Amino acid sequence: xxxxxxxxxxxxxxxxxxxxxxxxxxxxxxxxxxxxxxxxxxxxxxxxxxxxxxxxxxxxxxxxxxxxxxxxxxxxxxxxxxxxxxxxxxxxxxxxxxxxxxxxxxxxxxxxxxxxxxxxxxxxxxxxxxxxxxxxxxxxxxxxxxxxxxxxxxxxxxxxxxxxxxxxxxxxxxxxxxxxxxxxxxxxxxxxxxxxxxxxxxxxxxxxxxxxxxxxxxxxxxxxxxxxxxxxxxxxxxxxxxxxxxxxxxxxxxxxxxxxxxxxxxxxxxxxxxxxxxxxxxxxxxxxxxxxxxxxxxxxxxxxxxxxxxxxxxxxxxxxxxxxxxxxxxxxxxxxxxxxxxxxxxxxxxxxxxxxxxxxxxxxxxxxxxxxxxxxxxxxxxxxxxxxxxxxxxxxxxxxxxxxxxxxxxxxxxxxxxxxxxxxxxxxxxxxxxxxxxxxxxxx
Numbered sequence: 001x002x003x004x005x006x007x008x009x010x011x012x013x014x015x016x017x018x019x020x021x022x023x024x025x026x027x028x029x030x031x032x033x034x035x036x037x038x039x040x041x042x043x044x045x046x047x048x049x050x051x052x053x054x055x056x057x058x059x060x061x062x063x064x065x066x067x068x069x070x071x072x073x074x075x076x077x078x079x080x081x082x083x084x085x086x087x088x089x090x091x092x093x094x095x096x097x098x099x100x101x102x103x104x105x106x107x108x109x110x111x112x113x114x115x116x117x118x119x120x121x122x123x124x125x126x127x128x129x130x131x132x133x134x135x136x137x138x139x140x141x142x143x144x145x146x147x148x149x150x151x152x153x154x155x156x157x158x159x160x161x162x163x164x165x166x167x168x169x170x171x172x173x174x175x176x177x178x179x180x181x182x183x184x185x186x187x188x189x190x191x192x193x194x195x196x197x198x199x200x201x202x203x204x205x206x207x208x209x210x211x212x213x214x215x216x217x218x219x220x221x222x223x224x225x226x227x228x229x230x231x232x233x234x235x236x237x238x239x240x241x242x243x244x245x246x247x248x249x250x251x252x253x254x255x256x257x258x259x260x261x262x263x264x265x266x267x268x269x270x271x272x273x274x275x276x277x278x279x280x281x282x283x284x285x286x287x288x289x290x291x292x293x294x295x296x297x298x299x300x301x302x303x304x305x306x307x308x309x310x311x312x313x314x315x316x317x318x319x320x321x322x323x324x325x326x327x328x329x330x331x332x333x334x335x336x337x338x339x340x341x342x343x344x345x346x347x348x349x350x351x352x353x354x355x356x357x358x359x360x361x362x363x364x365x366x367x368x369x370x371x372x373x374x375x376x377x378x379x380x381x382x383x384x385x386x387x388x389x390x391x392x393x394x395x396x397x398x399x400x401x402x403x404x405x406x407x408x409x410x411x412x413x414x415x416x417x418x419x420x421x422x423x424x425x426x427x428x429x430x431x432x433x434x435x436x437x438x439x440x441x442x443x444x
Contacts, residue, residue, distance in 0.1 A: 071089070071091045072091050072092045073092075074091055074093060075093060075182075076093060076179050076180060076181050076182075077090075077091060077093045077094030077097055077159065077179065077180030077181075077182075078090070078091040078093070078094060078177065078178075078179055078180075079094055079132075079133055079163075079177070079178045079180070080166075080175060080176070080177045080178075081133045081137060081175050081176050081177075082174075082175045083137075083173050083174060083175055085133070085134065085137060087133070088175065093180075094180060096154070097149045097151075097154070097157045097159065097180070097182075098115065098116075098149060098151055098154075099116070099151030099152070099153055099154035115131075115149075116149065116150050116151045116152065117131070117147050117148070117149050117150075118147065118148040118149075118150060119147065119148070120146045120147065120148060120158075121148075122148045122150065122156070126147055132145050132147070132161035132162075132163060132178045132180075133163070133176055133178050136163040136164055136165055136176040136177070136178055137165055137173070137175070137176035140164060140165050141163070141164045141165070142161060142162060142163050142164070142178065143162045144160055144161075144162060145160070145161045145162070146158065146159070146160050146161075146183070147159060147161060156184070157182055157184050158182070158183050158184045158187050159180040159181060159182055159183065159184075160180070160181045160183050161178050161179070161180050161181075162178065162179055162181075163176060163177050163178030163179060164176065164177070232272075232276050233273060233276055236269050236272055236273050236276075237273075239265075239269050240266060240269040240270070240273075243262055243265050243266050243269070244266065246262060247259065247262045247263075247266075291330065292328045292329050292330050292416075293328065293329075293330075293331065294326055294327075294328055295326060295327055295328070295329050295330075295331045295334060296324075296326055297324040297325060297326065297327060297334070297361065297370075298321060298324045300331050300334050300335045300338060301319075301321055301324065301338055301359055303335050304335050304338040304339040304342060305319050305342070307335075307339055308339060308342055308343060308346070311343070311346055312346070315346055315349060315355055316354050316355070317345075317346055317349065317354065317355035317356070317357060318354070318355070318356055318357070319342060319357045319358075319359065320356070320357070320358050320359070321358070321359045321360065322358065322359075322360040323360055323361055323362070324359065324360070324361055325361055325363070325368055327368055327436050327438070328436075328437075329416055329436055330415075330416075333412045333415065333416075334412075336408070336412060337408075337409050337412045337413065337434070338359065338372070340405030340406065340408060340409050341372040341405075341406075341409060341432050342357055342359075342372065343405060344405055344406060344432070345357045345372065345374035345376055345430070348374070348376040348377050348378075348379075348430070349374070349376045349377070350375065350376050350377050350429075353375065355374065355375065355376065356374065356375050357372065357373070357374050358371075358372075358373045358374075359371070359372050360373075363438065364435075366437060366438050367418065367435045367436060367437045367438050368435065368436050368437075368438055369433055369434075369435050370433065370434050370435070370436065371431050371432070371433050372431070372432045372433075373425050373429065373430070373431040373432075374425070374429045374430055374431075375425065375427070375428055375429040376429045376430060377429075378424060378425070378428060378429055378430050379422055379430050387406055387422055388406050388407055388409065388410040388420060409432075409434070413434045413435070413436075416436050416437070417436075417437050418434055418435035418436045418437065419434065419435055420432065420433065420434035420435075421433055421434075
């Protein structure tokens with residue numbers, strides 16, 4: 001009794017299992033069979049293919065979205081049709097031109113027979129068989145076809161269409177694509193240029209007729225001047241001759257006043273003869289038969305000074321030059337021009353000091369600017385505008401006996417494509433400047 005109590009709970013034994021259960025042994029689990037392995041591999045392969053297909057589909061969708069966005073953003077119109085000719089794609093630009101909702105990608109362009117599309121004349125409606133998509137689909141290609149899109153509620157647009165049929169690897173026709181390029185501004189500009197050309201052509205014909213008329217008028221004027229010079233000079237010579245004869249034969253019997261009258265009459269006939277000669281020179285300066293050649297201006301000036309040597313010697317005047325170039329001009333007219341300008345300086349010399357005249361030139365862009373400067377009395381500013389006027393010169397000639405040289409100078413300069421004007425000299429006097437276009441410039 002005491003021995004069982006000492007053992008306590010630690011000495012308790014588990015009850016023994018029934019006999020049959022005590023006889024069971026652990027059983028080893030066998031691996032998957034061939035069928036299970038094959039099914040697992042097939043399932044894994046299918047899942048991998050599914051994932052790859054999904055990735056490829058996602059990439060394709062991304063490319064498709066990118067392509068659609070690119071087509072939508074183009075400034076040219078794009079139309080795509082399926083093999084049956086039905087329109088499958090219209091980008092934003094094309095929708096706007098056709099007057100449909102530009103921001104609605106699903107908005108379709110009406111069928112060609114219901115579109116407001118016309119031939120290039122803008123009046124003849126474009127037939128379905130003439131539509132660019134139809135031609136591209138059935139002919140294989142369309143290039144440079146110009147049409148006018150004129151929907152009722154949108155601006156008229158002139159476009160040039162080009163496109164081709166779309167085919168698969170085996171040659172099957174999948175549809176057609178056409179691009180539309182806006183040429184409205186170009187055509188408007190071309191039309192404006194054509195209209196301007198037509199106006200210029202008309203104006204050119206009018207100018208040609210004017211030139212012919214001016215040529216005839218100049219020829220008539222020169223002929224008239226020559227005839228008038230001869231017809232007027234002959235009576236003047238006769239008058240002068242009789243006045244001289246009257247003075248020689250009866251001068252001793254006439255008083256001093258009568259002889260002064262005879263002298264005044266002779267001077268008047270001389271001024272009239274000089275004026276007739278100047279008018280003839282003025283008319284001749286405007287004639288067209290004055291060929292130009294490369295001319296040494298210094299040599300022409302020397303000849304003009306030689307022609308005036310009597311007046312220069314009598315007045316004590318001096319003419320100097322500086323930097324005179326070669327120019328393309330008519331040397332005879334240039335000599336006449338310089339002679340008139342130097343003579344004008346002599347006419348207006350100052351009595352206070354000896355007359356000095358300087359002829360110079362300087363290149364300004366594409367033309368030579370010549371200057372004839374003197375130290376004379378100068379020209380009042382109010383008279384400069386009329387200085388080269390023929391009417392003003394005639395008034396002066398009648399009043400002072402001086403000729404119409406400055407009016408002839410302007411005529412000569414204008415014949416050479418230049419201009420002439422007067423300025424105050426830096427230290428008094430007057431500077432007459434004139435231009436001649438540069439051709440083959442060269443300086444002495």
